[in-house]
Amino acid sequence: MRIHRTSGRRVGTLGPMESPGPAGAGGPLSRANAALQRRRVDAARSGAHSEDLAARLGVVLGAAFTVCFLTGVLSHLHQHPVTWFPIPPVPAGAYRVSQGMHVATGLASIPLLLAKLYVVSPHLPRWPPVDDALDAFARLTLLPLVGGSVLLLFTGAANIASWYPWDFFFPVGHWWAAWLVIGAMLVHVGLQLPVLRRVFAAGADPAGPGEGVAEPDGGADRRRVSRRGVIAFAAGSAGLLTLFTAGQTFPPLRRLTAFAPRRPDIGPQGFPVNRTAVAAGTESLATDGDYRLVVVGPGGDESSLTLGQLRELPRVERELPIACVEGWSASVHWAGVTLSSVLEEAGIPVADRRDREVRVSSAQKRGLYGSSTVDPTLASRDDCLLALEANGEALHPDHGAPLRLIAPNRPGVLQTKWVTSLEVL
Amino acid sequence: MSAARPPSAAGPPRPGPLAWTLIVAGTATMLWAVIGVFVEAEQSNPRNWLGWVLGAALVHDLVLLPCVLAVGAAIVFVPGRAKRAWLRWGLAVASVITLATFPVAMRWGASPTDPSELPLPVARNLAVMWAVVVPGALIVGALVDRRREGTHR
Numbered sequence: 001m002r003i004h005r006t007s008g009r010r011v012g013t014l015g016p017m018e019s020p021g022p023a024g025a026g027g028p029l030s031r032a033n034a035a036l037q038r039r040r041v042d043a044a045r046s047g048a049h050s051e052d053l054a055a056r057l058g059v060v061l062g063a064a065f066t067v068c069f070l071t072g073v074l075s076h077l078h079q080h081p082v083t084w085f086p087i088p089p090v091p092a093g094a095y096r097v098s099q100g101m102h103v104a105t106g107l108a109s110i111p112l113l114l115a116k117l118y119v120v121s122p123h124l125p126r127w128p129p130v131d132d133a134l135d136a137f138a139r140l141t142l143l144p145l146v147g148g149s150v151l152l153l154f155t156g157a158a159n160i161a162s163w164y165p166w167d168f169f170f171p172v173g174h175w176w177a178a179w180l181v182i183g184a185m186l187v188h189v190g191l192q193l194p195v196l197r198r199v200f201a202a203g204a205d206p207a208g209p210g211e212g213v214a215e216p217d218g219g220a221d222r223r224r225v226s227r228r229g230v231i232a233f234a235a236g237s238a239g240l241l242t243l244f245t246a247g248q249t250f251p252p253l254r255r256l257t258a259f260a261p262r263r264p265d266i267g268p269q270g271f272p273v274n275r276t277a278v279a280a281g282t283e284s285l286a287t288d289g290d291y292r293l294v295v296v297g298p299g300g301d302e303s304s305l306t307l308g309q310l311r312e313l314p315r316v317e318r319e320l321p322i323a324c325v326e327g328w329s330a331s332v333h334w335a336g337v338t339l340s341s342v343l344e345e346a347g348i349p350v351a352d353r354r355d356r357e358v359r360v361s362s363a364q365k366r367g368l369y370g371s372s373t374v375d376p377t378l379a380s381r382d383d384c385l386l387a388l389e390a391n392g393e394a395l396h397p398d399h400g401a402p403l404r405l406i407a408p409n410r411p412g413v414l415q416t417k418w419v420t421s422l423e424v425l
Numbered sequence: 426m427s428a429a430r431p432p433s434a435a436g437p438p439r440p441g442p443l444a445w446t447l448i449v450a451g452t453a454t455m456l457w458a459v460i461g462v463f464v465e466a467e468q469s470n471p472r473n474w475l476g477w478v479l480g481a482a483l484v485h486d487l488v489l490l491p492c493v494l495a496v497g498a499a500i501v502f503v504p505g506r507a508k509r510a511w512l513r514w515g516l517a518v519a520s521v522i523t524l525a526t527f528p529v530a531m532r533w534g535a536s537p538t539d540p541s542e543l544p545l546p547v548a549r550n551l552a553v554m555w556a557v558v559v560p561g562a563l564i565v566g567a568l569v570d571r572r573r574e575g576t577h578r
C-alpha cells in the first residue's frame with residue numbers, strides 16, 4: 001500500500017507535483033514539460049529523491065541548524081549582554097562547549113545540507129514554474145533558504161580559517177544570515193507540514209519507501225544512486241569531518257586533528273594565540289620597566305599599581321579554558337591575582353562597586369576587542385583573574401604579557417590581553 | 426487506504442493553523458533579518474551581503490550541482506554495481522570534506538606573525554585522505570562485486 005505514498009499531489013518537498021499527463025499533446029514546450037514532469041514523478045519514487053528521504057534529512061538538518069542557531073545566539077549574548085538574560089559564570093567551560101558545538105555542528109551541516117539539496121534537486125525545475133500564489137511564495141522563499149544556508153556555512157567555514165573574501169563584517173553578516181535562514185526554515189516547515197505528517201504518520205514504515213526489496217532502489221534501476229547511498233554519504237562525511245576536526249576543542253580527538261584550523265596544544269606555552277603582540281603593537285609592553293596598571297574608581301579618582309605591587313597580592317592559581325569564538329579551545333593553568341583584590345588594593349572596596357561593571361582595557365593599538373567589561377557578579381569571584389603566568393611560566397607576550405584578564409565562561413575575545421587599565425563604571 | 430494519503434483529487438492541502446503560524450512567524454523573522462541588515466548597513470554592507478546570499482544559491486544550483494550530476498552520469502559507465510556505489514561514496518565524501526576545509530588547506534588567512542594559526546599541513550592531509558578513501562572505496566566495491574558474482578554462479 002505504501003507505494004501510494006509518493007503518488008499524491010504534493011509529492012516533492014518543493015511543491016505540488018502533477019501526474020505526467022498526456023505526453024506530446026501540444027507543442028515542443030508542453031512536450032518538454034511532460035518530460036520534466038515524468039522525471040519528477042520518477043524522482044519522487046526513486047529512493048534517492050523520495051519525499052521520505054527529503055523529510056528525514058530535513059529533520060536532521062533542521063536539528064543541526066537549530067543547535068547552531070541557539071549556540072550562535074548564546075555567543076552573541078556573551079558579546080552583547082542584555083539584562084533579561086544574564087549569563088552565569090558557571091560552569092566555567094560552558095562557552096567552550098557551546099561554541100565548540102556551534103562550529104562542529106556547523107561543519108557537519110555542510111554534507112547534510114548538500115545531501116538534502118541533492119535529494120530535492122529534481123523537483124526544482126518545473127513548468128509552469130508556479131501553480132498559485134501560495135506556491136509562488138513557497139518557491140520564492142527557497143531563495144533565502146538555500147542562499148542563506150549556503151552563505152552561513154561558507155562564511156563560517158572561511159572565518160575559522162581567517163579568510164574573509166566578502167565585504168561585510170563577519171559576525172554581523174553571519175548573524176543576519178542566521179535569522180534569515182531560521183525564518184525561511186520556519187516558512188518551509190509550515191509549507192511542508194503535509195509531507196512531514198505523511199512521512200512521520202503513526203505506523204509509517206520507519207525505513208520508508210526505497211528500502212524494501214521491491215523498491216525501485218534495488219530493483220528497477222541499479223545504476224542510479226540509491227537511498228542508502230545518500231544516507232551513507234551524509235552520515236559518512238559528517239562523521240569523518242567531525243572526527244578529523246573536532247579535536248580542536250574536544251581533547252580526546254586531539255591526535256586526529258587533521259583538517260582543523262587550530263590544534264589547541266600548538267602555540268607559545270602550549271596553547272594557541274589569536275592576535276600576536278606584534279599584530280597588536282604591544283610587543284614592548286612585556287619588558288617595559290615603567291609599566292603601570294591604572295585603576296579608575298567610580299568617582300573618577302585614579303591610582304596606579306606597579307607589577308611589583310601586583311605580585312605582592314595573594315597569588316591565585318586556576319585551571320580555566322581559553323575558548324575562542326572560532327571554536328577552538330584549550331585548558332590552561334593560570335596564576336595571578338584576582339580582579340577583586342586589585343580593586344581592593346587600589347582603594348575601591350566591594351561596597352563601592354557592588355552593582356558596577358568593570359571595564360578592562362588593553363594597550364592594544366590595532367584591531368578590535370581592545371577592551372571588555374566584567375559584570376559585578378563575575379568581578380567579585382575568586383576565579384576572575386588578572387593573570388601573570390600561564391602553564392607555569394611568566395605570561396608570553398603573545399598571550400598578553402605582562403597582565404591579562406582570564407575569567408570563567410567567557411569567549412576568548414573578552415579575555416582582554418595586555419591590560420593597562422581598569423575602570424569601575 | 427492509509428488516512429495519511431493526501432486528498433489528491435481535491436487539490437493540494439491548504440495550510441492549517443499551525444502551518445499559517447509557522448509561515449507568518451517565519452516571514453516576520455526573514456523581514457526582521459533584512460531590516461537588520463539595512464539598519465546595520467555600515468557593518469553589514471547590504472548590497473554585498475544580498476549579493477552573497479543570491480550568489481550562494483546560484484553557485485550551488487548552477488555550478489556545484491551540475492558538476493556533481495556530471496560526475497554521477499559518468500560513473501554510470503563504471504562496471505560493477507557495488508563498485509559504482511562505493512566509488513560514488515568515496516568521491517562524494519572526499520569532495521565534501523575538501524569543500525568544507527579548503528579555506529584551511531589554502532592558508533589564505535595565515536598570519537605572518539602567528540605560527541599557531543593554521544599550523545597543520547591540511548593540504549597534505551587532504552591528499553592523504555583522497556589517496557586512502559577513493560582507492561579504498563574502489564577496492565571494497567570490487568571485492569563486494571566479486572563475492573556477489575561468486576554467489577550467483
Ligand code: HEM
Pocket residue numbers: 065066068069071072073075076077079102103105106107109152153154155156157159160171172174175178181182325326327
Ligand atoms: C560551517 C558552519 C559554521 C561555522 C564554522 C560557524 C562559525 C561561527 C563563528 C566563528 C562565530 C563567531 C562569530 C564572532 O562572534 O566573531 C559564529 C557566530 C554565530 N553563528 Fe555560526 N557558524 C556556522 C554555521 C552557523 C549556522 C548554520 C547558524 C544558524 C543556523 C549559525 C549562527 C550563528 C549565530 C547566530 C552567531 C552569532 C553571531 C553574532 O555574535 O553576532 N552559524 N559562527
